[in-house]
Amino acid sequence: MKTISINPRTCTQCGICIEICPTGLIIQSNEGIPVMPDEVGNFCSKCGNCEAFCPESAISPVFDTKHADTPKENIADIMPGQLGTYMQQRRSIRNYKNRKVDRALIEEMLDIVRYSPSGMNNQPVRWLVVHDPEKVRKLTRLTMDWMRDIRDGDNMHPLKPMVPALIAAYEAGKDPICRGAPHVAIAYAAEANPMAFTDSIIALSWFELAAPAFGLGACWAGFLKIAASEYQPLIQELDLPNGHVLQYSMMFGYPKYKEQNIPGREPSRITWK
Incomplete structure (x- = not known):
């Protein structure tokens, strides 16, 4: 061929x-x-x-492919200081404005993310974007139902010690799952692909890193990911294609607050040989 x-x-x-x-x-x-x-x-x-x-x-x-709409004159080197500052400013956003993101803007981001690396260039990642804020709230409600089952069940679950506090926060009017974000991006792929999880994490990392350039913020939705991997009502709500499973999920939207400083981190731990 x-x-x-x-x-x-x-x-x-x-x-x-x-x-x-x-x-x-x-x-x-x-x-x-x-x-x-x-x-x-x-x-x-x-x-x-x-x-x-x-x-x-x-x-x-000579195969079907979609090239980036990027003129060569727009391809420029980025100075290390510029790139470093941009990456160091990245924050996990957990407070959002009550404002929806246009679909065209999300599609523009995902058009960049499709260039993220994948094993053997297999490009296994598919996207489910929950764009309706009410449907995002439903994902939160279903995740809380899952947590109540864990709390009330006899089986020992790794999250069992912490779910009472999360349930209490939810019942007090807070959203400990999607943090009030208007949207959720779900990376999914064929269940049979052994590299799909890693490729999806890479793609979502690109998504999160690209978000600030579009005025957006994002945060990994870990509780939603775990619930959607084992709670049947939530799996049915997502309704992914047969043979495909959720790999990971990310909440996103317009940040409510603007970061003002870059916080510290531990020094790099390096072993030289």
Whole structure:
């Protein structure tokens, strides 16, 4: 199966694509032009490295794909100080404005997140965006029902010591699950994919890191993730496709407060050998 096309008129035979191919599928033909033999095309992960690093743009995919709408003149280096400050300012947001985020803005974020790395470029992550705030509140209610079952049941659950306090907070009018966020992003994937969980965590990390650039904030919804992995009413509410399971969840929206300072952290723990 052919997966890439190399234009012999623009290819300068520099050999970068041969060296950069992670699976070594591109070879030099007798004519000197790099080729990927059709018989090894099935092993191509479609990562796009050959296309990305070709200095002459001589390589193009022959499979269905969606390129980023990013003009080359917009691709610029980011100084370490700028990147460092942006990343250090990242906060887990647990207080939100009562304001919905436009779907177009969320789609713009996810268009960036689809470039997050995944094992063998498998790209297993799918998204369920709970956009209706009332449906988010329902996810919270179902999670609290799950916690009440844990509290009242005879079985020992790892969360059993802490659920009474969470239930009390909820019954006092607080939301200890989604923190009043208007939206929830759920990364899910095929249950049979052994790398899907790691790939989903990476994708959600990109989502959280991209959020401040769009004026948004996010926070990992751990209690929701655990409940949606074992509580049948919540699993039914999410209604994921057959054979797919929730990998992790994240609340997000417009932050109620603006961070003013960067707090400290423990020094890096490094072992050199």
